[in-house]
Amino acid sequence: MQQRTSLITLGARDVPALALFYDALGWARTPSPEGVVAYDLIGQTLGLYPLDKLAEDIGVPVAELGHGASTLGHNVRQKPEVAEILTRAQEAGARLLKPAQDVFWGGHHGYFADPEGHIWEIAYNPFSPLRADGAFRWLGYEAE
Numbered sequence: 001m002q003q004r005t006s007l008i009t010l011g012a013r014d015v016p017a018l019a020l021f022y023d024a025l026g027w028a029r030t031p032s033p034e035g036v037v038a039y040d041l042i043g044q045t046l047g048l049y050p051l052d053k054l055a056e057d058i059g060v061p062v063a064e065l066g067h068g069a070s071t072l073g074h075n076v077r078q079k080p081e082v083a084e085i086l087t088r089a090q091e092a093g094a095r096l097l098k099p100a101q102d103v104f105w106g107g108h109h110g111y112f113a114d115p116e117g118h119i120w121e122i123a124y125n126p127f128s129p130l131r132a133d134g135a136f137r138w139l140g141y142e143a144e
Contacts, residue, residue, distance in 0.1 A: 005044055006044055007044060007045050007046075007047055009049050010049070011049060011050070011051035011054040011065055015035065015049070015050055016037075017115065018048050018116055021094070022039060022048070025088060026088075027039045030045070035049075035050060036049055070119075071111070071119045072118065072120045072121070073120070074122050075125055075128065076124050077124075081124065082109060082122045082124050083100040086099065086110045086122055089112045089120070089122075093114075093115045094113060094115070095113045096111075096112050097112055100122075107124055107125045107127070108124040109122060109123035127140065129141065
């Protein structure tokens with residue numbers, strides 16, 4: 001198995017409403033089957049899929065899916081972008097969990113939850129600069 005994530009699927013109680021939130025962030029949908037909303041990202045796709053159908057597909061009760069202790073991370077190029085994105089997310093309907101602030105390790109970040117509770121970290125990490133196309137790697141990219 002290669003070290004990559006191809007598709008991130010969020011189980012949604014209300015796919016159309018959650019899709020409107022991501023649309024309000026400025027994301028563009030990509031064509032997908034009825035009942036599924038997909039957004040192509042840099043190197044992967046974020047999919048919104050009905051929670052009950054996701055549980056059925058996996059073969060577990062919906063209650064077993066719960067909300068795991070995980071976050072989705074979005075890194076930015078400049079420190080001020082963290083607060084800008086957190087504000088845009090709030091305007092789109094997100095709940096602010098942690099405002100933009102400096103972090104002990106030298107970065108700057110904040111957290112929000114989308115309308116269904118999926119948690120996003122927006123971060124500026126001066127030690128992991130993004131590639132020109134926005135791709136992220138833990139220790140950044142050397143000149144390629």
